[in-house]
Amino acid sequence: MMIEARFAGDLGAFRLDASFEFPDRGVTALFGPSGCGKTSLLRCFAGLNHLPQGKLTIDGTPWQDEARFLPPHRRAVGYVFQDANLFAHLSVRDNLLYGRKRALKKPLSAKGDDVDDLVSLLGIGHLLDRAPANLSGGERQRVAVGRALLAEPRLLLMDEPLSALDYGARQEILPYLERLPKSLSIPILYVTHAPDEVARLADHIVLIDKGRVRASGPVSEIMARLDLPMLNDEDAGVAIEAHIGERDPQWHLARADFAGGSLWIRDPDRAVGAPVRLMIRARDVTLALSPQTDSSVLNSIPAVITDIAPSTHPAAITVRAMMGETPVLSRVTTRSAAELGLAPGSNVWVLVKSVAVLD
Structure with missing residues (x-):
């Protein structure tokens, strides 16, 4: 099953005109250089940017079309930012439970909704009583992913979750990110400008350039094309x-x-x-x-x-x-x-x- 999305309009001086489809399971990478509109597009999915010329239906429910616009608090979205943005005054356990409190009535996803299952999946069981200040960068991001998933989203949005991490922290968290699509039954939109992350994590790719979609399709197909900007990257x-x-x-x-x-x-x-x-x-x-x-x-x-x-x-x-x-x-x-x-x-x-x- 494919999800169709269309967002068009002006965001200040930036023009976004993106229309594409992506699978309702697995990881879809929104790929492109800095400033091309990836994060702006992700915010449209979350309802944080409202472009009147938009259309999006998730799991049979219209989130936006010509007649309606579902506000952010009514969208079952999990959002993981570049920085973990954990609550400093709460323990890891309480940060996770905050995500559970935000869950909408209709559950989504994973293999059951047990907190223990997710804690095990992300390997954070030994961190539950710690404060965020006592976590490594990779650990904080894993907790942020857990908090987002405990809100039982129907769509998980990840905005360059590895960009603020050093090499060691990246290597620490990548195996956990690889497990997510195998354990979840929801689509994941993953913003990145790193080809190695696309190759390692994504099943589908949407290539964005100056607010427009240049190409969209399976990773193995798109990465092998010679007419796309990512070709000239050193890691192509x-x-x-x-x-x-x-x-x-x-x-x-x-x-x-x-x-x-x-x-x-x-x-x-x-x-x-x-x-x-x-x-x-x-x-x-x-x-x-x-x-x-x-x-x-x-x-x-x-x-x-x-x-x-x-x-x-x-x-x-x-x-x-x-x-x-x-x-x-x-x-x-x-x-x-x-x-x-x-x-x-x-x-x-x-x-x-x-x-x-x-x-």
Whole structure:
């Protein structure tokens, strides 16, 4: 099931004109550079911004259309901000219970509405008696997520929840964020400008530029397009859904099989047949005209080039190739492309130097 949303109008000097649809389950990333309108759009979903030209129906209930506008306090929304915004005078337990008090009558979501279940899901049971001042940044954000979910929302909004955290805190909270869509039966709108967060957390992506939607669709499809601004990011790449086909305990490796081939990756300690999401960055992929048998690169996969696009610097291009049914991007120099005669339709071997295991 897809949810249709449309918000158009002026917010001061900024013009927002966004129309798109997104799944009613899982994580949809609102992605784009700073100032493109992501947070303004999120506030429209919460009812904090009122644009007359708006339309939104959640779970069969109209929140906004030509004839009505549901105010923020009547929208079953959970909102997680960049900063946790916990009540400093309340313990973690009381911050969570404040969220429960805000729950509207119609429940939503998770596997039951037991506070203990959510506390366990977020790994915050040992923090319940602490004050917010005695928490790390990642712990505060986990408590903020718990407070938002205990309000039993029908839509969870997350506004760059990792942007204020350092690297260590980000790594601490990411595994918990990955668990959320598997445990919730509600849609999550996740604002970010970080491609790695999109690849790791999102199922669907809405690419926003200057208040308008440039593209919308599954993450694996959108991240592999060459006509979008995110292509030129240093971390540009593709997310691949795979499953464990074999484990090699001698070398601590596992074979991840996908539609079109397989990749040897560091063993994620999962059973054969278990799903795994991978990220292959364009900078970690080189191309060859024949199989490479005398290289340290383990992964060499036949592919066909479909598109070539210029990069931000004339010395480089980005190549899109299909490994069977699965796309991959490669960042190569224009000189190498010329010497190899790379062009759409060329048969090549994709050499993958590094693969990131996302979940």
